Amino acid sequence: MLLVVDVGNTNMVLGLFTDDVLQHSWRIRTDYSRTDDEYAMLINDLMNFSSIQLNNIDAVIISCVVPPVLDALRRMTVKYFATEPYIVSSDMNTGMDVQYDNPAEVGADRIVNAVAAYQRFKCSLLVVDFGTATTFDYINGDGDYCGGAIAPGLGISADALHAQASKLPRVEIIAPPVVVAKNTVNSMQAGLLYGYAGLVDGIVKRMKREVGGNPVVVATGGLAEQIAQASESIDEIDPLLTLKGLLYLYKLNLSN
Template sequence: MLLVFDVGNTNIVLGVFEGDRLLVDWRMSTNIPRTADEYGISVINLFDKAELDYRDVDAAIVSSVVPNIMYSLEHMIRKYFRVEPIIVGPGVKTGINIKYDNPKEVGADRIVNAVAAHEKYKKPLIIIDFGTATTFCAVGANGDYYGGAITPGIKISADALFERAAKLPRIELVKPNTVICKNTVQSMQAGIIYGYIGQVDYIVKRMKSEMKRLGEDNPFVVATGGLSKLIASESTTIDKIDPYLTLEGLRIIYEKNK
């Protein structure tokens, strides 16, 4: 079995593959002060709850945008699973041609998403990942990674409004039925959620126009990440929600490098 980790600023998403089949996936908070043993106990408990034997894991791969967590996580994988993890980064085969000014600046999660989407869809792509930050990535039909845009995630936007405006409450991200709202909570929800949808659609339309000038016509728009369903339900530009895109990308990169 293959154990995969996608380490984000807020959550670690991990999954277990047998061949190309995802057996189970989990989400746990990214907690930098944890030791390798604390991570090990947590992950093994997840295996137990899923009635899987952690000793059947014979490979592991990690992508991370949180450098401070890597020592504990890598040590945990070696100690508890007795395998040497592949770390997504420079020197790892991806099949993607990165056109960034400095390819080392591209986040591992963005590369992994690009690999998965390119392998699955084989067409020009715009990939939107709704995480702590929301990333927009443009990928050509031949696997050229052109670049993209990064915005604050919708939760960061909501938290900033609560923290900087003294009389505004912290809100749940639930979509109201209207934008003309009659109470403060729904007014905030409407402004944040519908405003964010408008931001997404504008950026996608602008990226489509720029990709057309690169010879990449009519890119397919794929959304992933925890809040993709909330935004895609009203978006006019998102073609498909692919919730396991990052985990599948990790499996594909492992296959290219094993």
């Protein structure tokens, strides 16, 4: 079995593939302080709930934007799975030309998403990933990664509103019944959700005008469903895009 691991600043998503089929996936909190042994125990517990043995894993690929966690996961893989993990980086063969001033600056998750989206659609694309930060990435019709934009994530915006305004509570990020709200919680939800949808639509519109054509807009990430319902520009939602991209990159580098 192949274990794919996508480590973001807030959450970590793990998936188990057998013969290109995703068998199980889990989302856990990213903890910068966990050791390699603690990660092994946690993954073992998750797998036990699904009646899977740790020794069924014979390969691991990791996309990580948190260096201390990457170090722990690398040690865990060697120690408990007796194999070196595949690490997504600018040095990995992705089959994609990264047209960035410094390709090493591009987050591993952005490259994985770009590869996965292009392999699925085979056309020009804008990939929007709603994570701790919200990233917008453009892939041209030839499958080249051409750059993008980074904005604060919706969760960060909600946390900042609560932290910096003493009378504003922490709110669940869901669609309120109306935009012209009658209470503080709904007012915050309206501002966050619809304001953010406006941000997405505005950046997508500007990107489309800049690159020309009509690229397909694909959304992924934990809040993709909520934002897509309020957005006028998202064409497709794929919550498993990053895991699929990791599978593709594993197979690509295995053959090489």
